[in-house]
Amino acid sequence: MKLELRGITKRFGSLVANDHIDLVVKPGEIHALLGENGAGKSTLMNVLYGLYQADDGEILLDDEVQHFAGPGDAMNAGIGMVHQHFMLIPVFTVAENVMLGNEQTKAGGRLDLPAARARVREISARFGFDLDPDALVDDLPVGVQQRVEIIKALSRDAKVLVFDEPTAVLTPQETDELMVIMGQLRDAGTSIVFITHKLREVREIADRITIIRLGSVVGEAAPTASNAELASLMVGRAVELTVHKEVSSPGEAALVVRDLSVVDALGQLVVNHVSFEVHRGEILAIAGVQGNGQTELSEAIIGLQEKVLGSITLDGRWLVGMSVAKVLDAGVGFVPEDRNHDGLVGEFTIAENLMLDRSDRAPFVKRGTLQLNYLNQFADEKAKEFDVRSQGIQTPVGRLSGGNQQKVVLARELSRDLRLFVAAQPTRGIDVGSIEFVHKRIVETRDSGVPVIVVSTELDEVTALADRIAVMYRGSIVGIVPGNTSRDVLGLMMAGEVPDTITTIDTDTIEGALL
């Protein structure tokens, strides 16, 4: 089925998310939609899927104008979508999820589950998925959940399939498998829209590439284009894709983690007996697919987790069981992975956010009163130093772009004397310009002799920054390898395999981790 979007415009208040976007997807092609976070890709697809109503423009399928009042209409017209955040009901089985909204019933209104199971089996056999229709979705790994999403779309005979950032939650191996599946679908005649911001994937699978920046189409490219070409189209200027850093000169071990476990409310070991150390002046990256214990590990260090077993010492000071305030006082800087949720108070101004972690003492508070003059002066200075672009330090942080918000967090955390810096997903959802800036500051922090932990699910970021890489899988550290380890090896480790060929640089640590 041929899909055509003509002049799609979508506004949210004064923000124009999509500005007269034209797009043609031919039958049996994979059309990549490339753009930075916030460029308007997802908005466009939500318009296509009937979740948003376009302010202007029209959608054509096989040259017929369509009117979608909701996702139901879009689905009936043959459009399927694999959402970035899976739209599956965790407490339902695979078959129930697939049949939802499209239920077949038997006499007496009973759900026809056997038919739904058969449908799941039939479609999964077509692609070699091997899915149990009666498995609870909650119990399935994310890669498999994504296949349920694909089956859900195919069970309604989708002719146009939209993949919205499908690889964000996958290991590199799962990503490769997804590419194969997309190829199979294309060969079967399905038109595919592939939304992503990852250049490598686009060049690997796409037949054509449309690049979107700030809500507008800025160009088309062939998959033969180089990374640098695509990146400069995406960002609008030449981009430095590598991080400049000197070889590290690590000092003695500052942060020592031994046999650390974190227990969640269900009694599960979300962090399972991990041991490692971070030396002064080195960056240890913690890699892994989202949800393998990295979040809990970083929160355990900062004191945000409730049930923590094992030991964490920083320069000999015991950190387990300390309050967050004490951990901060011990010299730990922390960039949380969700800055809107944990890092900033959206309604507070830039200046107020900059003093949040020192709200109880000089220089910001004296004799119980805020030192507003000092605060403003400090905030002006930091806003300049960290290149926070805003209408002034009294702007509520919630109004800033993701990149500028992240710079405020960085400015706050790096303006104290640090003994350890922990940055979780430091560049998630921010623009390329800000990414360069954040990376530069992280390397500078390392060079000033501070031990740094970077938690990231982006392999590019991990390999760009790390001096050593610890890969986590299901709560355990699979291994700690040098920063120049190949992506293939890291990919295998992210799936829990320990390749025989890896050169371990810290035998003690590895043994500890493998307990």
Add this chain to the structure above:
Amino acid sequence: MSSPLSASAASGTNLATEVADPGTRATATQHEHPDSSNGLEKTIVKSYKAPIAFAIFTVIALVLFVVLGRDGVSTFRLSNDNDLIQLPALGVPTRIAGIVATVLLAVIAVLAYLRVRADRHVPLWLTSLFGVLFLFGFLAWAAAGQTLPVPGLLVGTVSLSVPLIFGAMGGVISERVGVVNVAIEGQLLAGAFASAVVASITGQPLLGLVVAMIAGALVSFVLAAFAIKYLVDQVIVGVVLNVLVIGLTNFLYSQVLSKNAEVLNSPPRFDRINIPVLSEIPIIGPTLFRQTIVVYLMYIGVAAVYFALFHTKWGLRVRAVGEHPQAADTVGINVSGTRFWNVLLAGAIAGLGGAYFTLGSVGAFNKEMTAGAGYIALAAVIFGQWDPIRATLAALLFGFASNLQNVLGIIGSPVPSEFMLMLPYVLTIFAVAGLVGRSRGPAASGRPYIKA
């Protein structure tokens, strides 16, 4: 379970293996389901809550049944005089019954302790057995030298449970679709009022039932409109609605109903219908099958809600909307519409429960006659973990506690009646506070769905 398991801030590099919490403790890990789901290893968090609770109740039993034990014979009467099949009354020596019960309770408490120490859970059947034994000991003790009418105790239980069960069904449906229904109390009261008035005027109790459903649905309509359309906090709307209905019915009762009670507030009551054969089964027959049509409607209603919720398209969609409304939206389900109509349905069912007050048991409307039944029904929903059958069982338990107080008052037990009045509420608190374990409701219950 919530206290931090973190080690005390020991100096140096001591490994933090000891845990500073008396109730719970994490111990050696054991590998469970290596290939399941997220595949995380599990550690058993020891919870001594159950053994501790058992021990406390065993001590109470020891003091009450043995130390303060009473002499005489406790007689349990098992059938009524006019029953077809007569069962002999069961007489037990009070003191011996108390001692036996206490010893068995102690055995169970020790058993529970041993299980927890061995990293195993205390199963629900053990807790239930403990409850039944304690109850037996208590009844024997309270009825020393007296005769306890078991059929009467059970018939009254069903009678008192009917509005609770209807209310709980309303709660289950509403919460399953994602709207917290605190307004059950208001729905019951509105149903009671409307059915009394209409049945009095028309002389038709069946018409009263229909109007009760409409009245309950109207209360729900306000809840649905504010919660779904205007995104007002659902709990607040629910509480305010309860107060509103209480105020409105009080006003109408004193200004209109009581001035003309002959015409407006003397509804005909439903007759008992004995189901042939079934009603002659000893104990069960009189309890379940000599009831009014409202009770039979309740049996059908519970079964229907259960079947519909888990085996029909409607139920699948209701549960989807309550768990993950956005996912439901993306497969073309109208989230707001589904929520709206089902909250109305929930109100109609609760309204039926209200009608039972006036047309089934009491026979006339009274100020605030529901007396918190709606809140107990809400507790039954949670205690029953949002499952129609389990919520019904929970409601029956609460009904039993209420009726026990009535029966013991009649036979003249040594327990002060004021104390017994607390029983259903104390039981509710214990139940909801989770002697049974943490319960997980529909994920999106209480959260408005805001479409971007």
